Amino acid sequence: MLLKNKILILLSFFLLLVIGYNVYLYTTSPKTGFVLIQEVYNGFDMKKEFEKKYATTLNARKKIVDSLTFELNVLLKKIETEKEKNKSTIQEFNTKREEYIQRKKNYEEDNAALTKQYDQEILTQLSQYVKDYGEKNHYTYIFGNDGNGSLMYASDTKNITKEVLEFINSKYKGAE
């Protein structure tokens, strides 16, 4: 009877030790997760909104360039059909052509600058919100999988893309 009790006490002690060790491992081991960068970027509401805004600007500029092209073509046809070349029409054509070249160049530069600016603004907020998610949920590391080989393998259970996306969109909305 005494021996049986001793064995029971020993077993309980051993069990406690195992549980304690597991708790220690759980609390001290780094919490990690990964996100699919492309999915997070494409699903970010700010990116979607800016994409629409950019498309509107691009369309408006394209319309201006298109109408200038049309005017140039009309003038060109006029010059070609005239038997006696009219100097004023030629001058008008040249002025329009210069305006067209200048505008096109300006728009191309502005479009590139706008894309760069939007990208920077989106990435600044995106990075901050992912950082906030990590801090709030006590992550030690959140890896980004962009398919370039920097993350070769991770278990699907560590994929937190959906949770991160929900969080960053809520943060962007500013409701929290």
Added chain:
Amino acid sequence: MRKIILTCLFFEMFLHSSCTSTDKNKQTNKEDNIAVENGLIPSNTASLMEIKEYVLWIQDTENGFKKEKKIDDLTFSVQYKPYEYIICEEERKEELPDTLLKNKILEINNMQYYDFKISVNEGAGELLKHQLSSSQEYEKRVNYFSFMMQNDIQLVEDKDTLPCALFHFERTYGASPSSIFLLGFPVSKNKTAVEKTLLIYDRTFNKGLLKFTFTRKDLRNLPKIKTHEY
């Protein structure tokens, strides 16, 4: 046997209490609503608070009337200012007579008011000089903050997009690493407590579009201050 009787009694008590609370709910639903500037708040949920407690409650980010966003090296925050809060801040008294409060509200209730604040997270110095590249840029910033920034601010309420009709930039001249902007918007035709989203496009520090949403649920929790008759 005693155990069975006790269990039955306990069960009966539980049933009785749940039935009475449902009746109470039905009764309060029929009660009149208290009108506040955000819309209609059911009288049973609009709590009454002393002035000090009320001011702290409004300034607490947990209660949804103040929103904060930390982005990189800057913190952006918006304080929604209900009329009673504005009057408490102006009067700086521990007690307010009911008539004074009502009269003051009538003076300001044609608009809705917010404070927008930008602060540098680390380091001191004037916000206007934060990451400055040239003295011309400083002038440009002062000019933008004083006059142009108003055009980059809007308030969205349901389908209404309201322009920033009142704008004032409070300069600190290096005394504080933050800047405060006082904002005012017209009162929307919709008088109920709808969700309000403040949109601010940050052109100075390249953080992009900043959104601050005051949810319907939070707005409906707005308490009232305890007033006194003199």
